[in-house]
Amino acid sequence: MSDCVFCMIASGEIPSTPVYEDETVLAFDDIAPQAPVHTLIIPRAHYRDINDSVPDEVLVALLRAVPAVAAAKGVDASGYRVIVNTGDDAGQTVHHLHVHVIGGRSLGEGMVRPAEGE
Ligand code: AMP
Ligand code: ZN
Secondary structure, eight states, X not given: OTTOXXXXXXXXXXXXXXXXXXXXXXXXXXXXXXXSEEEEEEESSOOSSTTSOOOHHHHHHHHHHHHHHHHHHTOTTTOEEEEOOOSGGGTOOSOSOOEEEEESSOOOSOSSOOOTTO
């Protein structure tokens, strides 16, 4: 998609420093890291989110890249969190499927912050 920032990164139109790459996926550091390690894994092809018709081989490639990214970033032993924001309630802002790999510090036990007032 021509107006998709992650398609532009996948095509090289926007330069990135690969943390990991293969023929199906590309991983690069998040521009606004939420932790010392915050890397995104994207399929080279455009899929809106995990609800899209994503081929099995792409799903496998995305998940196979997770431990490779964790090892490359040195958090495979210390631990990390894997997040796939999907849709409005998850706050998805880039509508090209991506996997967040976040670590490098204790992330706490809760995965979800309570809403205001809860
Ligand atoms: P999400 O909220 O799951 O859609 O996350 C999108 C992520 O993409 C955010 O963490 C952004 O900081 C990140 N992001 C947006 N543009 C870029 C970019 N050009 N390079 C790297 N990360 C980006
Ligand atoms: Zn895209």
